[in-house]
Amino acid sequence: MRKSILSIVVFAVALVSSNNAFAQDFKDLDKSPMDAATYPASYRVSDKLAKVIYSRPQLKGRDLEKLAPKGKVWRTGANEAVEITFYKDVTFGGKPVKAGTYTLFTIPGDSEWTVILSTAKNVWGAYFYNESEDVVRVKGEVSKGKKNLEAFTMAFDGKDNDAKLYMGWGNLVVSVPVKG
Known part of the structure; x- marks a missing residue:
C-alpha cells in the first residue's frame, strides 16, 4: 500500500512539473506589429480579390x-518582407499577374516608387532580394497624404474589381492600381 501511495505521489509531482516545463511563454507586442489589409475590406465578403500581410514600423521621430x-x-515595412496574395488573376500596375502569393518589395523614389x-x-527584410525572382516591376504613384501617419500602413480602396493598393507613412502615399 505504501509503495502505491508513493508511486501516486511521484506520478502527481512529475505531472505537475511537466506542465510547468511546457508552459507557454507569451512575448510582449512586437515593436512593429504585423497587420493585414484585404480587398474588399468587409469581413463578410468571402470572395476577396487580394490580401496583404505586413509589419508596421513607426517613425518615432526618425527620418x-x-x-x-x-x-x-x-522590404516595405519591417521584419519579414510583405506578402501579397491575389485570389484571382489581376492586373497590378497595368501588368498581368496570375493568382497566387508573392513577396512585395519597393524601391523608393522622388516622384514614383518601383513596386x-x-x-x-x-x-526576412530585403537582405536576400534577388532580381531574378521578380515577377513584375510597376510604378507606384507618389502623393502627399491628408494626415501624417506615424506607423507604416497599407490599405485597399476601390469599387467592384477595380481597386488601388495604398502604402502610407509620414505624409507620403504610394498607390498602385489592382484590377480583377
Whole structure:
C-alpha cells in the first residue's frame, strides 16, 4: 500500500512539473506589429480579390528617407518582407499577374516608387532580394497624404474589381492600381 501511495505521489509531482516545463511563454507586442489589409475590406465578403500581410514600423521621430532609402530595395515595412496574395488573376500596375502569393518589395523614389512582386517566399527584410525572382516591376504613384501617419500602413480602396493598393507613412502615399 505504501509503495502505491508513493508511486501516486511521484506520478502527481512529475505531472505537475511537466506542465510547468511546457508552459507557454507569451512575448510582449512586437515593436512593429504585423497587420493585414484585404480587398474588399468587409469581413463578410468571402470572395476577396487580394490580401496583404505586413509589419508596421513607426517613425518615432526618425527620418522616413533613412528608414526607406531612395534608390534601394526596401522590404516595405519591417521584419519579414510583405506578402501579397491575389485570389484571382489581376492586373497590378497595368501588368498581368496570375493568382497566387508573392513577396512585395519597393524601391523608393522622388516622384514614383518601383513596386516589385517577387516569387521569393519566407524572406526576412530585403537582405536576400534577388532580381531574378521578380515577377513584375510597376510604378507606384507618389502623393502627399491628408494626415501624417506615424506607423507604416497599407490599405485597399476601390469599387467592384477595380481597386488601388495604398502604402502610407509620414505624409507620403504610394498607390498602385489592382484590377480583377
